[in-house]
Amino acid sequence: MNPLPTEFPVLHTGRLTLNAITPVNLPDLYREFSNPSVTRYYNLLPFTNQEKAAELLSYFTKRFEEKEGIRWGIFLKKDNSFIGTIGINSFNPGDRCNIGFDLLPNYWNKGYMSEALEIISLYIFASLEVNRIEAEVIPENEGSCRVLEKTGFVKEGLLRDWMYFNEKYQDMYMYALLKRDFNKV
Numbered sequence: 001m002n003p004l005p006t007e008f009p010v011l012h013t014g015r016l017t018l019n020a021i022t023p024v025n026l027p028d029l030y031r032e033f034s035n036p037s038v039t040r041y042y043n044l045l046p047f048t049n050q051e052k053a054a055e056l057l058s059y060f061t062k063r064f065e066e067k068e069g070i071r072w073g074i075f076l077k078k079d080n081s082f083i084g085t086i087g088i089n090s091f092n093p094g095d096r097c098n099i100g101f102d103l104l105p106n107y108w109n110k111g112y113m114s115e116a117l118e119i120i121s122l123y124i125f126a127s128l129e130v131n132r133i134e135a136e137v138i139p140e141n142e143g144s145c146r147v148l149e150k151t152g153f154v155k156e157g158l159l160r161d162w163m164y165f166n167e168k169y170q171d172m173y174m175y176a177l178l179k180r181d182f183n184k185v
């Protein structure tokens with residue numbers, strides 16, 4: 001049985017609430033994904049119109065309803081500002097899932113993504129019958145590699161020509177965190 005929940009799982013850290021993204025957040029989603037420094041390492045061109053943000057939100061919502069993934073919005077507890085997203089892109093019940101994350105640049109380098117990554121790792125291992133969390137990262141994306149390593153993800157190797165985007169086949173690092181190595185469950 002697929003253990004992804006029917007009710008959206010709201011998560012809390014010291015400074016953040018991770019919650020569903022709703023139509024109220026569409027301007028924030030557009031602001032984030034129209035910024036080339038956010039999409040630079042994604043298989044995604046920067047958004048040039050608001051409809052793209054609505055399409056992305058519909059995609060996240062549909063995947064949650066069909067129990068294929070979960071995408072949380074990351075909100076600051078102090079004023080409920082939307083600062084980014086994090087989530088499960090693909091899910092193999094019993095075995096593993098693959099995650100992704102992004103933040104609006106104003107909020108980079110303040111430890112927010114490390115905080116969000118730690119709480120979703122805890123949630124995934126404790127609630128979703130997953131033994132391994134994977135993330136693929138372009139080697140030049142040093143901030144992303146660092147966040148993963150700080151949370152205990154291990155760089156397992158280089159996936160050569162793993163994905164075609166930005167007009168070429170991209171090598172990517174495979175990072176993974178195993179349940180037995182995550183000592184907070």
Ligand SMILES: CC(C)(COP(=O)(O)OP(=O)(O)OC[C@H]1O[C@@H](n2cnc3c(N)ncnc32)[C@H](O)[C@@H]1OP(=O)(O)O)[C@@H](O)C(=O)NCCC(=O)NCCS
Pocket residue numbers: 037038039041042100101102103104107108109110111112113114115136137138141142143144146147
């Ligand atoms: C990757 C990203 C999510 C990091 O979020 P963040 O909240 O800034 O991360 P944190 O503050 O928790 O940690 C960042 C760490 O990376 C380090 N770092 C940031 N940029 C770096 C760089 N260019 N080179 C080396 N280290 C870097 C920081 O110093 C910090 O490490 P420290 O705590 O040891 O000092 C954010 O930069 C982002 O949204 N980037 C664009 C989207 C993206 O690339 N997503 C990931 C796709 S796999």
